[in-house]
Amino acid sequence: MSDPPPALIWFRQDLRLADNPALAAGTGRPVLPVYVLDDAPAGRWAPAGAARWWLHHSLAALGEALAACGAPLLLARGRAEIVIPALADAVGATEVLAGRLTEPWARERDARVAEALEAAGRSLRLHTSTLLREPPTVLSGSGKPYTVYGPFAKSMATRGEPEAPLPAPDRLRPAKDAPSGDRLEDWHLLPQPPVPDWAAEFGTIWTPGEAGAEARLGRFLAGPVRDYAVNRNLPGIEGSSGLSPHLRWGEVSPRQVWHAVREAIPGDVEAARPFLSEILWREFSYHLLWHRPEMPDVPLRERFAPFPWAPDAALLRAWQRGRTGYPIVDAGMRQLWRHGWMHNRVRMITASLLVKQLLQPWQEGSAWFWDTLVDADLASNSASWQWIAGSGTDASPYFRVFNPVLQGEKFDPKGAYVRRFVPELAALPDRWLHRPWEAPETVLAEAGLSLGRDYPRPVVLPEEGRRRALEAFATLRGRAEPAA
Structure with missing residues (x-):
C-alpha cells in the first residue's frame, strides 16, 4: 500500500508538539514541519x-524535539505565499495545516497563501491553536462583538470548559525528498557584534521552548497559583506565573494552562478564578484585535483622537532608560531592559506615568514594549496600553492616575524589587526608598547617595504630574462618543 500524500505542517505561534491541532491533523501521513521567517507583511509589527532572541531559542528547541520524533524542522525565509506553495509542491503535499492567527497582517497573508495553494489544487486548513475560542465565534446575543470584558468573560463561561489538550505524538513520519532549509544561525536573530549583547541576562531567567514552558508551569502550579490573587501584585517575590512569553510563542497552549490550573486546584473555583481571568483577558485582547484591527495604532474610543499629548524626546528617553526619579518605575524599566520582561503590576505603574504624568503618547510606550519584551504580543500589548491610556473600549478611566510613590510603597513595601534593579538606592531606609527626594540630607549622606548625580530627581513631581494629566483630560469633556 502506498503512503498517503504528505501534509505540510506550518508552525507559527504554536512552537510545540503537545496540544498542536495542526500537527495532530497530520497523524498517519508523512509530514514536513516548516517555519517560515516572513517579516515583510508584518512591517513594524x-x-x-x-x-527575536526568544524565537531563536524556541526554534532550536522545537527543531530538536521534532528531530527526536523523526521529522526534522525545515527553516525557510521569504514571502510565505511563495515559500509555502513551493515547499508543498516539492514534497507533493496536498494540504497545509497551521494554527489560525489573529493579527490583521497575518490574516491577509493567510488569504494569499490559501489562494496560491488553491490555484495548484492544494488547500490551507487552519486550526484553533493559540486561543480557547476563535474570536468570530464569541458574539453577543445580538450577534455583535463584545467591547466590555465582563460580558465577554460571562459569555465564555456559558460555553463550558475548553476542550481537553491533545497529546504530543510519539513518532512522526517524515515526507520524502524534502528540500534543504536554512541554518538557524544564518538568520541572525540574536544580538550580532559589534552590538553589545544586551540579552546577556535573558538566559539566566528564561528557558525558551516547550520543555521550558512545562517547567515554568510546573513551578507555578507547585506554589504561587494558590496565592495568586494577592501575590501577583508583589513584584519583589515570584508570585506570578511567568508564562506570558511561553504563551506568546505557543510553547504551551491556553487549553493546557487552563486544565493544569483546574487540576492543581480541584473543586476550588474561587481560588482558580484570579489566574484564569488573566487567560480570559488575553482572549479578550485577541477578540478586540480581530474585530478592531486598527487597535495597535488608533484610539478605540474616538473622543481620545484629539488628546493633547506633549511629545518630549528627553522625557521619553528618561522613561525608557529607567531614569525618571521614581524608584518603582525605574526598577521596572531596568528589569525590562535586562530580562526582556516586566512584572504586570509594574507594567501598569510605568505605563500610567508615561501617558498621564508625562503626557507621552501611548503609542510610544507600546512601541518600546514591542521592542524590548520577549512576550511582545500585538493583541495584549495594544489592548493593555489602550486600557491604561483610557482610550480602549473597556479601559481604566483616564482620571485614574497611579501615584508611583504610593504604588511602590503598597506593592514593594520592603523594597526588595527596587533594591534589586536600582542598586544605587539599596542603602536607603524603607521609609525613603520610594521617595528619595524627600529624604533628609543626613539620610542621603549615610546611604552614600547624591541626588542628581547618583540617581535623578523626579522628572515631574507627583502632584504636578497629576494636575497636568487631569487638565489634559478636561479638554475632552463634552466630546460624546459617536453612536455605535
Whole structure:
C-alpha cells in the first residue's frame, strides 16, 4: 500500500508538539514541519529585538524535539505565499495545516497563501491553536462583538470548559525528498557584534521552548497559583506565573494552562478564578484585535483622537532608560531592559506615568514594549496600553492616575524589587526608598547617595504630574462618543 500524500505542517505561534491541532491533523501521513521567517507583511509589527532572541531559542528547541520524533524542522525565509506553495509542491503535499492567527497582517497573508495553494489544487486548513475560542465565534446575543470584558468573560463561561489538550505524538513520519532549509544561525536573530549583547541576562531567567514552558508551569502550579490573587501584585517575590512569553510563542497552549490550573486546584473555583481571568483577558485582547484591527495604532474610543499629548524626546528617553526619579518605575524599566520582561503590576505603574504624568503618547510606550519584551504580543500589548491610556473600549478611566510613590510603597513595601534593579538606592531606609527626594540630607549622606548625580530627581513631581494629566483630560469633556 502506498503512503498517503504528505501534509505540510506550518508552525507559527504554536512552537510545540503537545496540544498542536495542526500537527495532530497530520497523524498517519508523512509530514514536513516548516517555519517560515516572513517579516515583510508584518512591517513594524514583525518580532523585534527581544522577541527575536526568544524565537531563536524556541526554534532550536522545537527543531530538536521534532528531530527526536523523526521529522526534522525545515527553516525557510521569504514571502510565505511563495515559500509555502513551493515547499508543498516539492514534497507533493496536498494540504497545509497551521494554527489560525489573529493579527490583521497575518490574516491577509493567510488569504494569499490559501489562494496560491488553491490555484495548484492544494488547500490551507487552519486550526484553533493559540486561543480557547476563535474570536468570530464569541458574539453577543445580538450577534455583535463584545467591547466590555465582563460580558465577554460571562459569555465564555456559558460555553463550558475548553476542550481537553491533545497529546504530543510519539513518532512522526517524515515526507520524502524534502528540500534543504536554512541554518538557524544564518538568520541572525540574536544580538550580532559589534552590538553589545544586551540579552546577556535573558538566559539566566528564561528557558525558551516547550520543555521550558512545562517547567515554568510546573513551578507555578507547585506554589504561587494558590496565592495568586494577592501575590501577583508583589513584584519583589515570584508570585506570578511567568508564562506570558511561553504563551506568546505557543510553547504551551491556553487549553493546557487552563486544565493544569483546574487540576492543581480541584473543586476550588474561587481560588482558580484570579489566574484564569488573566487567560480570559488575553482572549479578550485577541477578540478586540480581530474585530478592531486598527487597535495597535488608533484610539478605540474616538473622543481620545484629539488628546493633547506633549511629545518630549528627553522625557521619553528618561522613561525608557529607567531614569525618571521614581524608584518603582525605574526598577521596572531596568528589569525590562535586562530580562526582556516586566512584572504586570509594574507594567501598569510605568505605563500610567508615561501617558498621564508625562503626557507621552501611548503609542510610544507600546512601541518600546514591542521592542524590548520577549512576550511582545500585538493583541495584549495594544489592548493593555489602550486600557491604561483610557482610550480602549473597556479601559481604566483616564482620571485614574497611579501615584508611583504610593504604588511602590503598597506593592514593594520592603523594597526588595527596587533594591534589586536600582542598586544605587539599596542603602536607603524603607521609609525613603520610594521617595528619595524627600529624604533628609543626613539620610542621603549615610546611604552614600547624591541626588542628581547618583540617581535623578523626579522628572515631574507627583502632584504636578497629576494636575497636568487631569487638565489634559478636561479638554475632552463634552466630546460624546459617536453612536455605535
